[in-house]
Amino acid sequence: MERAFFNRLTIDVARDLIGMRLVRIDGDRRISGIIIEAEAYRGEEDLGCHAKAGLTPRTRVMYGPPGHAYIYFTYGMHWMLNIVTEEEGFAAAVLIRAIQVVEGHDIVAQRRNHQPPHLWTNGPAKLCQALNIDGSLNGYDICQPEAVLFVEGNPDNRPILPLSVTSTARVGLNNVPEPWRSIPWRFVGAFKTQTDTERNVGT
DNA sequence: AGCACGATTAACT
DNA sequence: GTTAATCGTGCTC
Numbered sequence: 001m002e003r004a005f006f007n008r009l010t011i012d013v014a015r016d017l018i019g020m021r022l023v024r025i026d027g028d029r030r031i032s033g034i035i036i037e038a039e040a041y042r043g044e045e046d047l048g049c050h051a052k053a054g055l056t057p058r059t060r061v062m063y064g065p066p067g068h069a070y071i072y073f074t075y076g077m078h079w080m081l082n083i084v085t086e087e088e089g090f091a092a093a094v095l096i097r098a099i100q101v102v103e104g105h106d107i108v109a110q111r112r113n114h115q116p117p118h119l120w121t122n123g124p125a126k127l128c129q130a131l132n133i134d135g136s137l138n139g140y141d142i143c144q145p146e147a148v149l150f151v152e153g154n155p156d157n158r159p160i161l162p163l164s165v166t167s168t169a170r171v172g173l174n175n176v177p178e179p180w181r182s183i184p185w186r187f188v189g190a191f192k193t194q195t196d197t198e199r200n201v202g203t
Numbered sequence: 204a205g206c207a208c209g210a211t212t213a214a215c216t
Numbered sequence: 217g218t219t220a221a222t223c224g225t226g227c228t229c
Contacts (some may be wrong), residue, residue: 039210048210050225058225075211076222082210095210125211172210 006066010092014040018189024131025148033099040185051091062091067143078125162189
């Protein structure tokens with residue numbers, strides 16, 4: 001996706017990412033998956049967003065130009081992938097929470113310790129482990145030519161259209177005050193069965 | 204300098 | 217349903 005796609009209202013970007021493909025070039029291997037869950041985090045006023053602390057070393061990337069990866073470390077062991085949105089100077093990003101793997105099943109199974117496929121990438125830290133994404137990619141420009149991490153449309157340059165996209169409160173914000181705790185900025189896509197999705201996506 | 208907690212996960216009972 | 221793992225970050229003293 002070009003940078004203009006991310007230089008829009010974060011809520012719209014989060015919703016529109018559902019059905020698009022997240023791609024990781026890991027050495028000579030290509031790993032990808034359809035984005036099925038994402039959350040919007042928007043501005044210093046959003047008390048669920050890290051930018052509530054203002055401009056710090058950690059939040060610096062979120063204040064930068066759209067289309068870069070904001071990757072942070074939490075719980076002493078997990079990496080999380082976000083994509084920076086909106087104009088430079090305004091801190092906002094979309095957290096990628098779940099994908100459905102369509103390329104690189106073998107290496108994903110390996111990286112996810114041979115767990116069953118439905119547990120491979122159904123969480124923000126899980127998909128980072130599956131796609132070999134960590135802090136070394138923080139600030140990475142996912143809109144650059146020859147990027148090793150990027151978002152693309154599917155074969156007809158459109159998202160795999162979800163049967164529906166539902167919005168709910170964001171996950172894991174139990175200590176965040178209202179209205180931010182309940183604001184419906186989490187988007188989850190419902191798709192056809194895995195087999196149908198894979199047939200539609202092609203290889 | 205010290206501390207509480209986290210946009211989570213996996214392994215328990 | 218409950219809890220340990222494990223450490224960077226931001227806040228308080």
